[in-house]
Amino acid sequence: MIGEAAVRAGCRFYAGYPITPQNELTEYAASAMAKLEDGTFIQAESEIAAINMVIGASMAGARAMTSSSSPGISLKQEGISYLAAQELPAVIVNTMRGGPGLGNIAPAQGDYFQATRGGGHGDYRTIVLAPASGQESADLTRKAFDYADKYLTPVMILGDGMMGQMMEPVEFPEPVDLSKLPPKPWVLDGAVGRPSRLIRSLLLDTSVEEDHNWKLARKYETIAREIVGGETYMTEDARLVIIAYGTAARIAKGAVKRVREIGLKVGLFRPYTLFPYPNRMIVEMSRFVKDFLVFEMSTGQMVEDVKLALEGRSNVHFYGRPGGIVSTPDEISKEINSLYHRRHLEEE
Amino acid sequence: MEKKVFQRPKYLKDAVFHYCPGCGHSIIHRLLAEVLEELDIGDKAIGVPPAGCAVLAYNYFDVDMGEAAHGRGAAVATGIKRILPDRIVFTYQGDGDIAAIGTAETIHAANRGENVTVIFVNNGTYGMTGGQMAPTTLPGQNSTTTPGGRDPDRDGPPIDLSQMLAITKGSTYIERTAVNSYKNIKRTKKALTKAFKTQMAGLGFSLVEILSPCPTNWKMSSVDAAKWVDETMTKIFPLKVIKDETGKRIDN
Numbered sequence: 001m002i003g004e005a006a007v008r009a010g011c012r013f014y015a016g017y018p019i020t021p022q023n024e025l026t027e028y029a030a031s032a033m034a035k036l037e038d039g040t041f042i043q044a045e046s047e048i049a050a051i052n053m054v055i056g057a058s059m060a061g062a063r064a065m066t067s068s069s070s071p072g073i074s075l076k077q078e079g080i081s082y083l084a085a086q087e088l089p090a091v092i093v094n095t096m097r098g099g100p101g102l103g104n105i106a107p108a109q110g111d112y113f114q115a116t117r118g119g120g121h122g123d124y125r126t127i128v129l130a131p132a133s134g135q136e137s138a139d140l141t142r143k144a145f146d147y148a149d150k151y152l153t154p155v156m157i158l159g160d161g162m163m164g165q166m167m168e169p170v171e172f173p174e175p176v177d178l179s180k181l182p183p184k185p186w187v188l189d190g191a192v193g194r195p196s197r198l199i200r201s202l203l204l205d206t207s208v209e210e211d212h213n214w215k216l217a218r219k220y221e222t223i224a225r226e227i228v229g230g231e232t233y234m235t236e237d238a239r240l241v242i243i244a245y246g247t248a249a250r251i252a253k254g255a256v257k258r259v260r261e262i263g264l265k266v267g268l269f270r271p272y273t274l275f276p277y278p279n280r281m282i283v284e285m286s287r288f289v290k291d292f293l294v295f296e297m298s299t300g301q302m303v304e305d306v307k308l309a310l311e312g313r314s315n316v317h318f319y320g321r322p323g324g325i326v327s328t329p330d331e332i333s334k335e336i337n338s339l340y341h342r343r344h345l346e347e348e
Numbered sequence: 349m350e351k352k353v354f355q356r357p358k359y360l361k362d363a364v365f366h367y368c369p370g371c372g373h374s375i376i377h378r379l380l381a382e383v384l385e386e387l388d389i390g391d392k393a394i395g396v397p398p399a400g401c402a403v404l405a406y407n408y409f410d411v412d413m414g415e416a417a418h419g420r421g422a423a424v425a426t427g428i429k430r431i432l433p434d435r436i437v438f439t440y441q442g443d444g445d446i447a448a449i450g451t452a453e454t455i456h457a458a459n460r461g462e463n464v465t466v467i468f469v470n471n472g473t474y475g476m477t478g479g480q481m482a483p484t485t486l487p488g489q490n491s492t493t494t495p496g497g498r499d500p501d502r503d504g505p506p507i508d509l510s511q512m513l514a515i516t517k518g519s520t521y522i523e524r525t526a527v528n529s530y531k532n533i534k535r536t537k538k539a540l541t542k543a544f545k546t547q548m549a550g551l552g553f554s555l556v557e558i559l560s561p562c563p564t565n566w567k568m569s570s571v572d573a574a575k576w577v578d579e580t581m582t583k584i585f586p587l588k589v590i591k592d593e594t595g596k597r598i599d600n
Contacts, residue, residue, distance in 0.1 A: 013431060040430045044423070045456035052420040052453070056427020059414040060394075064427070082417050188412040188428065190392035190435050198406050200415040 001134045001170050002093055002157065003028035005141035006065055007036070010176040011091070013057035013064035015042040015050040019072045020105045021161040022095035026067065047072040051079030051092070058088040059199055061187035063145050063178075067093035069161075070111050071102060073119070080154050081120030084216065085201035087186075089148030091141070092126075093157045095164040098324030106324025107161035107247055112301035115158050116275040123213045125220050127155040127227070128274040130245040134168030140272065142173055143227075149181065151223055158274060160297065162247040162326060224276035232281075234260060235267030239345040240336065241285055242268045243306055244295040247326070252295050254329030259336050265345070266336055274302070279309035286313040291343050293317045295332060297325070315343070357381035359390040361410045370570025372527040372560025373401060376469060377408050379533065380440075383540045384411065389548065393436045394428050396421045400442035401475040419450025422457035425464045436547060438465040444474045447483040447509040454513065461518025461552035465543045468510070468555055470585065471562040479565035483507045486584055490567075506584055510557045514591040520552040522590040526559035528577040532587070545598040559585060 003025050006014070014029035026043075033039030040057070044050035050066045057064035068076060073094045083090050096111045098104040115128045127147055131137040137159065144155040188197055203209040234256060235241055244252040249270040256268045269285065269292075271278045282292075292314055294303040303318045310316060319335045321327050340346065356362065360381040367373045384390035390411050397405040399418035406413035416424040421439035429437040446454050446468050457464065473491060474480040481491040481498055484506045488497040498506075513519050521543055525536040536558055543554035559581050561573035568576060 013427065015427070042426065042430070042460075045452050048420065049423040049453050049456065052416065052423035053427040053430075055416070055420075056396075056414070056424035056429075057431050058427070059424070060428045060431035062431045078417055079420075086415070188394045188414050189432055190394060191410070191412050192391045196410050197412045198415075199413070200406060202403055202415060 001137045002067070002141045003032055004172055005138035006091065006145070007032045008172055008175040009142045009145040010063045010178045010181065011065050011145065012036065012038050013040045013054065013062045014066065015044045015053040016066050017044050017047045017050050017068065017072060019069045021097060021164050022067055022069045022093070024164065025093060025095070047075035048078060051076040054090050055079055055082060055086070055088060058083070058090050059188045061184050061189060063089070063149070065091040065093070067095070069095045069097050070099050073111060073114070077114070077120035080126060081118070081122050081124065082201055083154040084118070084124035084126065085122065086199050087152040088154070088199065089152055090154045091144045091148055091157065092154060093159065096158065096160040098322070104324045105161060107297060107326055108322060108324050109160060109246065109248060109297040110301070110322060111158070112274065112296070112298060115156050116277070116305070124216055125275050127151070127153060127223060128158050129155065130158045130272050130274050131163065132246050132249045132270060132272070134166055134170045136272065137163065138170050138172055147227060149184075151219060153219065158246065160247050220276070227273060228276040228278050229273045230269055230271040230278040230281050233268040233270070235269060235285060235289070237265050238267030238289055239265045240291045240293060240340055240343070241289045242266065242293050242295055242336065243271070243282070243302070244268070245271050245274060245302065248295050248297050251327055251329055252332055255332035255336055258329060258333040259340070264337065264340050266340065277305045277309065282306060282309040283313065286310055289314060291315045291317065291339070291345065293319060293336065293339055296320045298322045358385045359410050361408055363407050365408065366404060367401065368564045370561055370563040370573055371401070372471065372558065373469065375527045375533060376467065376536070376558055376560065377405065379537045379540055380467065381409065383537060383544060387541065387544055387548070389436045389544060392434070393438065394432070396425050396428070396437070396439040398439070398441040398445040400445050402440050402442060402469065403476065405440055419445050419448070420453055421445065421450060422453040422462070422464070422466065426457055426460070426462050429462060429464050433463070436465075436544065438467060440467045441469070442475070443468070443470045443472065443482045443484040447507055451509070454509070455516065458513045458519040458553040458555070459516040461520070463547055463550055463552055465547045466553070466555040467540070468557040469560050470557055471560045472581065473562050473565040475562050475565055483509070484585070486580060508585065510555065510590050513555060518553050519555070519591060520593050521546045521554040522557070523592070524557040524559070524585060524587050524590060526577050526582070526587055528559070528561055528574040535587070542594070542598070546594055549594070549598045551594055551597060557585075559587070
């Protein structure tokens with residue numbers, strides 16, 4: 001889904017390294033790029049080489065991507081920091097698995113901090129998009145390439161092993177006409193009839209580096225205003241709202257349906273941009289909702305962003321299953337039921 | 349009538365080198381700029397500078413430059429060249445950059461036969477960080493991290509990366525030269541010319557390893573450092589054509 005969407009978004013360069021559970025994407029890219037006259041696929045010698053090849057392709061003007069899973073993404077962080085610093089567009093897919101360390105190959109959401117806090121060294125952020133369905137994977141992939149080009153910054157698509165293995169019908173958008181994309185007046189393609197160009201991140205003068213850091217910070221503020229997004233489900237009359245993203249949100253949706261059947265006023269809020277985080281939408285809900293339950297396939301990472309957004313306005317509860325455990329809607333609905341009555345939310 | 353017999357090459361900016369007196373980088377920069385001009389490829393050249401003393405190379409070369417992280421030059425160059433195969437792509441790397449932290453990137457780029465040119469400056473030390481042991485530091489040679497000299501039993505012997513690269517099927521032309529004497533400088537320019545001609549003809553991976561004096565970190569005078577290259581360094585790293593499979597496909 002992401003592979004085909006990437007090709008249709010005009011991606012012409014993919015470099016990657018084998019790692020489970022996301023090899024389907026790498027293999028799809030290999031055959032898709034081979035079918036394109038101007039497509040390049042490289043099976044790199046390492047995750048680090050792959051991201052650095054993407055940097056080179058991006059410098060040369062291509063829409064470029066790489067993908068991996070948690071341990072591989074750790075290795076790629078060097079390059080992601082350089083992409084952010086050098087203001088180069090690129091798309092990185094992380095199909096999260098259980099960790100830390102080698103962990104396992106089951107679906108998990110333990111890389112939230114790494115993804116949303118930059119992940120590599122230095123003062124930067126990465127746009128993070130979190131699809132929860134096959135269709136949304138395709139749609140957000142298109143957006144990822146557009147955002148990367150527009151804001152000149154790396155964009156991460158954050159999924160998990162469940163999303164990676166999912167099969168769903170998807171309607172793909174028409175392929176992008178590459179000739180109609182906005183020009184890139186910074187590309188390194190040889191200084192013919194123009195002054196030579198430089199793409200760098202070394203800024204030895206501390207005041208220049210400070211200016212660069214603030215410039216990036218202002219860019220992230222612009223991004224936060226322009227692209228932030230989340231989806232609400234049955235929140236209108238809700239007394240308790242579940243907040244979850246990706247696969248966890250799908251499970252939570254099933255749980256919300258179940259508890260609605262027994263009359264509990266419970267809704268779901270699903271952020272699909274994790275950086276920027278939809279703070280305002282959560283604050284808006286807090287005017288009527290005094291209890292939020294954050295559900296993650298981790299020991300609790302996004303829950304910190306919810307608390308930061310709310311600044312004490314409402315109660316924040318947490319339920320998590322790390323390590324590759326995938327909860328059932330039944331399990332979550334029991335958790336909801338118990339919390340709902342503990343908080344006496346059934347009382348008018 | 350006056351006739352200009354010496355001037356700044358077209359592809360060097362009007363900037364003062366920051367390199368130490370007696371360092372080989374300034375000479376190599378000039379040779380590279382001359383070769384880009386003589387082969388008329390400067391306008392379509394894209395250079396990848398390293399981390400190390402030559403990290404500021406982009407202040408001097410008046411061609412498109414894209415900085416790579418430490419050791420990743422060959423991977424970045426691969427990405428650029430695959431997207432723009434008709435441009436001339438080169439990396440400029442030191443011994444620590446290419447033969448320690450960037451060994452994997454370099455070997456695999458060579459093995460894939462990436463059609464790029466690598467300028468490998470071997471001065472046997474981490475110059476910019478202050479003279480620590482490099483992968484190419486000679487046995488017995490002092491460094492700030494090998495008190496008493498490099499001990500091959502403890503630190504491993506110097507690594508001959510060029511020789512390793514030569515056994516990859518994808519490498520086409522590899523030569524080791526030096527810039528410590530007039531004769532060697534001429535030979536280096538010839539090697540650089542051949543390396544770029546190899547790329548221009550689309551023949552695959554080319555590399556010139558250049559032994560380069562570092563008087564500051566070797567703690568020698570410039571003259572002694574130049575002598576030391578001949579008398580000591582070339583015993584471990586002999587100057588020679590290590591691999592040449594260009595055959596008659598390019599003119600010399």
